[in-house]
Ligand code: FES
């Protein structure tokens with residue numbers, strides 16, 4: 001049995017499958033960016049993405065990620081090691097104070113922006129409604145996500161442009 005964790009394939013053994021997913025991520029994988037705020041599905045600090053959808057790791061077992069793709073905050077950085085533009089937007093907007101909620105908040109926002117790169121402020125608030133922040137008052141967090149949406153739109157435009165060029169080249173070589 002396999003899973004893809006932050007783009008790397010990992011083999012899972014049978015005895016692991018019933019382990020709590022949050023404990024597995026923190027203890028077995030040593031990916032301690034995923035936080036344990038409440039352990040009972042009330043705070044969102046343990047939020048990770050499974051096949052691009054937000055999941056509270058404290059409420060799942062390892063079985064939930066078999067054959068799927070898990071993304072934790074450690075997998076968000078760009079290939080060159082720099083912060084992802086969404087993470088940078090949190091820094092720039094002052095959306096991080098103690099930082100305990102930030103990994104889960106960033107991943108919830110990433111899931112939203114992957115499917116909607118032009119969200120309204122209401123849609124942003126709805127997407128992060130399961131993520132509690134005790135410090136910021138949410139205003140700066142919503143600002144950060146709104147700012148980062150520009151990056152997701154530019155990525156989409158770039159990939160559509162590349163796709164168009166590939167089609168044009170394919171058409172001209174087939175003539
Ligand atoms: S630790 Fe999972 S929701 Fe709080």
Ligand code: FES
Pocket residue numbers: 095096097098099100101102132133134135136
């Ligand atoms: S920055 Fe402290 S809980 Fe959100």
